[in-house]
Amino acid sequence: MNNHLRTLRSQHGWSQAQLGEQLDVSRQTINAIETGKYDPSLPLAFKIARLFGLPIESIFLDE
Amino acid sequence: MSNRRFMLALGLAATSTGIALLIAGWLTSLPALLYGGAVCGGTGAIWLVCVRWTNTDRMRSVERRYAREFVPAMAAYVGIMLLLWPMLAHVHDTIPRTLIALSPALPVLLVARSVMRRVRDGDELEQRMFLEAAAIAGLTVGVLSLVAGFLQAAGLVELRAGLLWVLPGLFGVFGLALWRVKQRYPDA
Numbered sequence: 149m150n151n152h153l154r155t156l157r158s159q160h161g162w163s164q165a166q167l168g169e170q171l172d173v174s175r176q177t178i179n180a181i182e183t184g185k186y187d188p189s190l191p192l193a194f195k196i197a198r199l200f201g202l203p204i205e206s207i208f209l210d211e
Numbered sequence: 212m213s214n215r216r217f218m219l220a221l222g223l224a225a226t227s228t229g230i231a232l233l234i235a236g237w238l239t240s241l242p243a244l245l246y247g248g249a250v251c252g253g254t255g256a257i258w259l260v261c262v263r264w265t266n267t268d269r270m271r272s273v274e275r276r277y278a279r280e281f282v283p284a285m286a287a288y289v290g291i292m293l294l295l296w297p298m299l300a301h302v303h304d305t306i307p308r309t310l311i312a313l314s315p316a317l318p319v320l321l322v323a324r325s326v327m328r329r330v331r332d333g334d335e336l337e338q339r340m341f342l343e344a345a346a347i348a349g350l351t352v353g354v355l356s357l358v359a360g361f362l363q364a365a366g367l368v369e370l371r372a373g374l375l376w377v378l379p380g381l382f383g384v385f386g387l388a389l390w391r392v393k394q395r396y397p398d399a
Contacts, residue, residue: 176268
């Protein structure tokens with residue numbers, strides 16, 4: 149699933165490790181989501197949306 | 212501390228311990244020390260090689276807790292196998308033999324507990340990778356054990372203390388399988 153996570157993270161000036169710390173996941177998980185290798189669970193997707201203050205649909209693109 | 216630095220420290224500690232045990236074994240001609248030295252040194256050398264593929268991320272709290280729980284428990288297991296287990300050859304009464312034979316069980320239980328907590332508290336992607344690696348390990352060791360059992364039942368091989376190799380086999384295959392599964396999520 150494509151997403152704008154890397155763009156949003158860069159806009160906030162966060163590293164993958166820093167974003168992972170805020171979401172309580174590993175840096176590898178952040179990297180896997182950004183590269184489209186892994187789709188997050190619904191709770192994690194909601195957590196990401198809440199962190200960036202955006203609706204889920206604007207972060208994760210339905211293919 | 213980063214994951215890589217931790218792996219390097221672990222590898223150096225195990226390799227140094229292995230070398231010390233080998234020297235002690237050579238000087239005293241005690242087979243247990245030579246065997247222990249070979250296992251420790253060999254394991255340490257493998258860890259040092261693995262440093263190359265270990266990421267430089269800072270250890271998360273769940274990883275630090277795993278290291279705090281796993282390393283002392285494993286060190287206690289190795290120490291017991293090297294120092295207490297050889298006494299079985301010289302102890303003949305049932306109760307002391309039973310106590311010595313079961314002495315490695317407590318550190319093994321602590322190792323198992325540390326692994327279970329690491330798996331339970333991993334994030335969702337880590338848990339998915341742990342599951343896949345555990346399935347591969349379980350099936351591989353299970354099938355190999357069954358094949359060995361068939362051969363033993365047919366009288367073609369004799370497996371002395373074969374059951375002792377099941378858990379180490381599971382851990383070993385799990386580690387390899389986890390490394391392989393992680394390759395599907397390379398750093399971009």
